[in-house]
Amino acid sequence: MVQIEGCIRSASVEEIEFAKSDSPLDKQTAITNSILREIRALSGVDIQTFEQVSAYLLENPQHDQEISRIFQESGYLYFWQIDVQKNPWHYDSEAFLALDVPRSQKIEVANAQRDSAENQLKQFQFMHIQYMQLWQKMQLQYFALEIALYLKLIELTKSRVAAAEYVLANA
Template sequence: MYLLDKLKLIPGDIILTRSDEKNSSLICRITNSNFSHAILYVGESSYIHSDLCGVHSGNIQRLLIDKPQYVKVVRVDDPVAIEKAIIYARLQVGTSYSKISAANAFAKTFTKMDAKRQFCSRLVATAFEQGGIKLVANSYACLPQEIADSVLVCEVQDCVYQAEPKEIEFAMSIDPIKKQTEITNNILISVRKLLGNKVQSLSDITSALIADPKYDNEVTEIYDTSGYLTMWQYEQGKNPWRYNIDLFNALPLSESEKHTLAMKELKIANKLLDLYTNNLMQYLYIKEQYGLKYAKQQFCLYEILVKNALAHKLTVENILGK
C-alpha cells in the first residue's frame, strides 16, 4: 500500500486516483481513462471530494493507494484561483452526490435541474472555474482524466511512497471525520424534508431561512440534537496541547522541534481564526437583521470556535516567545 507525501503537497493540488475495486476499474475501462476519482487537497492533511456520501472532507494520511501508478497529483500555478477554489469547495460540503450526472459525464450531457448536485470531477473543475481557471471544456460534465490532461496543470513528481505498517494501521483505524460527515448528511436530510432539495449544502440553509423563516425553530432544533454544535470538543480532547502552554511544553520534543511545530501551528491557528471570525460576523449581521433563532445558534457556536482559535494562537505565540 502507498500514501501521498503531505510534505510535497500544497493547498489546491488536485489528486487523481483509481483503485483495484470493481467500480473504479469499470469506470476506467468504460471511459478509457487512467483515473476514476478527483480530489482537491486543501492543506493541513485535509482534502475535499465528492463520493456516494456527497461532498465531504478526508485525511490524506488515510488515503491508501493500491499501486503508485494509481495516483497522479497536478498543480495549478495561480494562488488567487487556488484560494477561491478552496473556498468554493468548502461551501459545497454536504452537497448530495449526482449518480446521473456522473454517469453522463462521458457523454458530456447534464441537466440544469441537477447542476447543484456534485460528483468528483465536477466539484474540482467548477471550484477552479469559480477562481477563473477553466481546466476543462465543460466543468459540469467532465472526467477525472480530463483534469489530469489539462494544459493548465503541471504534474507534481515523486510524491508517493510505500506506507509503513503503522501508517497503514492508522489509515484503517476509526475515522472521526466519517462521524462528522454522517452528522452533516443527517442535518441536510432532515432540513430538505422541510425546505426541499433547493438546500444542497449547509450554506444553503442560511439563505433559505432568510427567504422564508417559517421553519426557523425546526431547523434550530435539528442542529441542537445533531451533535454538530459540539464536534469541536473532539479536537480539543485529542490535542489539548494546542490550547495549553504547559501541555505544549511537556511534549516529548526537542526545543528546535517544538519551535518548528509551533510555527506550523501558528499558521493553522491564524487561518482558523480568520475563517471563524468571518463566519461570526456574518451570523451576527443575520441575527440582528433577520432575528433568526438559527442565526443566534450559529453565532454562539462561532463565538466558541473563535475563542478556541485564539487560545491556540496565544499558546503557540508564547512558545515562539512573541
C-alpha cells in the first residue's frame, strides 16, 4: 500500500453550490418516469419507453389528446431550457470564447463540446426523421409535439457545434 499525500483539498464555494444544486439528469428522469406512469394509468398497458408510447398511439389514436396533454404539462418538451439557462456559453460563441479559463483548457473543452454535440446532432436528426415518418402515417398531435421538440434540439445542437468551432478557430 502506498500513501499519497496532498490529494485532497477543500472545495470552493462555487463547487459546494454546484454539488448542492439540483441534478438535471435526476429531474429529467423524474419527468420521464412521471410521464410513463401517467400513460400506463391511462392505457392499462405496461409502457416503459417513448418508443412504446408511439406504437401504442398508432394502435390507439383515441388517446392522442390525453397523452399529448401529459407531455405538455410535464415540462418534458421544454427541458432543454435548463441547459440554455445554466450554460449559455454552450450556445454563444462569444460567451464561450470569453470563459475565464486557460487557453489550453478552453481548447480541450471546445473539442469535447464539438464532438459531443456532433454525436447528439446525429441522434436528434435520426429521431426527427422517425417522428416525421410516424406523423406521415398518422397525423397525431403527439408526433407533431415530438417533431417540434427535435427541431428545437437540432437548432440548439447546431449552435453548440458552431460555438465550439468558433472557439477552436479563435482561441
